Amino acid sequence: MPRAATASDVFNAIAEPQRRDILTLLRTGERPATDVARALGLTQPGTSKHLRVLREVGLVQDRRAGKQRIYRLDARGLRVIHEWTGGFERFWSESFDRLESYVQDMKHTSEGASHE
Amino acid sequence: MPRAATASDVFNAIAEPQRRDILTLLRTGERPATDVARALGLTQPGTSKHLRVLREVGLVQDRRAGKQRIYRLDARGLRVIHEWTGGFERFWSESFDRLESYVQDMKHTSEGASHE
DNA sequence: ATGACGCTTTCCTATATGGGCATATGATAG
DNA sequence: CTATCATATGCCCATATAGGAAAGCGTCAT
Known part of the structure; x- marks a missing residue:
């Protein structure tokens, strides 16, 4: 089974780069369809x-x-995505730290008893 | 041509609901693969x-x-998505207003001359 | 070495999808 | 009514999925 229907899911809709480009373009103002095509070379x-x-x-x-x-x-409709990803915000800085301390742990461990 | 490779694009990766569920689950802490499957009924x-x-x-x-x-x-990796959607943040409230005033305009127009 | 467990990979299939092209629909001008 | 411009659709193809089932590792206990 392929991915869920694009037309019903915002996450899916913005999974396509060209569609993201279109949305970004439309941030500058409304446009007729052909204009969009021309502006993006589509x-x-x-x-x-x-x-x-x-x-x-x-x-x-x-x-x-x-x-x-x-x-x-x-x-x-993008709001739901912004909020969903926002739910992970606190992990962005954290994961770096955790990764580093993890690496530190590994170092110590292998120094103490050098089995891999 | 189908969508760009899922494996190289974060937007695509989270386009699949089950993968979003997995990520959400993992927010509560790391887990062995089977645990993930069991917890989500996959x-x-x-x-x-x-x-x-x-x-x-x-x-x-x-x-x-x-x-x-x-x-x-x-x-x-979710950060880029959060930021991309964040670029549209100012439109969230705005579009409501615009929509309302648009509806108002329509009302006036059809009141003035009752052609649909 | 053997077996059991945990997880990954391989096949196979049905289904969306995006792209290109030709054509249809819609609206306006003449 | 016809030609023309602006868009939308339909059709066909190649390809990437996700799902199910079965088989393939790697690891640990005996």
Whole structure:
């Protein structure tokens, strides 16, 4: 079984680099689809598909403007990810320390009794 | 072409719910592989595969302890994700406001001229 | 050495996915 | 109504999964 459906999971939606690029680009303001494609050097159909996924998970909203379809960032969905990773924040500094003390322990141990 | 290799991209690694569960579990302390499987109700080989992915992207570290292999969280890799999503933080509240004013506009418009 | 335990790897399969291309849909202009 | 521009879809392919089952190590006890 492959990964869970991209279209229903924000984590999955941003697992694709190009989609992250699109979101980053849209931070500078809303844009018509073709603009997005051009700005990022992507094909038009490809961009459209990525935008569709982003739309389905709610990370962008779209609006009609004549022939164009304007896409706008709706970053609220990223919050859950920010918070989930935030739950690990205290381990970022800690793990360095722990690793070092672990290495120290190993040194001592092997100095005391030199069995590997 | 499918998504970029899971094993090289942290975004991809945490796109899989079970792997997120594993990471969350490991926040409570290191555990032997079987323990992880049991605690989460996963199959043992499946767990092993997920742990391998997490190991390859550096989110966990492993250590031998007799017959067992102890897995430990190394959350440093999550930092980049936290920071990336953090770049969108200011849009979280903003988008609500914008959405509301947009809804207001719509109301006014359709009140003025009742065409849908 | 033998066996049991803990875990990893290998096969195999079903299914998403992303990319390219052609085509369809939608809206506006003439 | 037709041509045209802006996007979206459909189709086909190659590839990466995740899952299940079975077999392959490495380690420890006897």
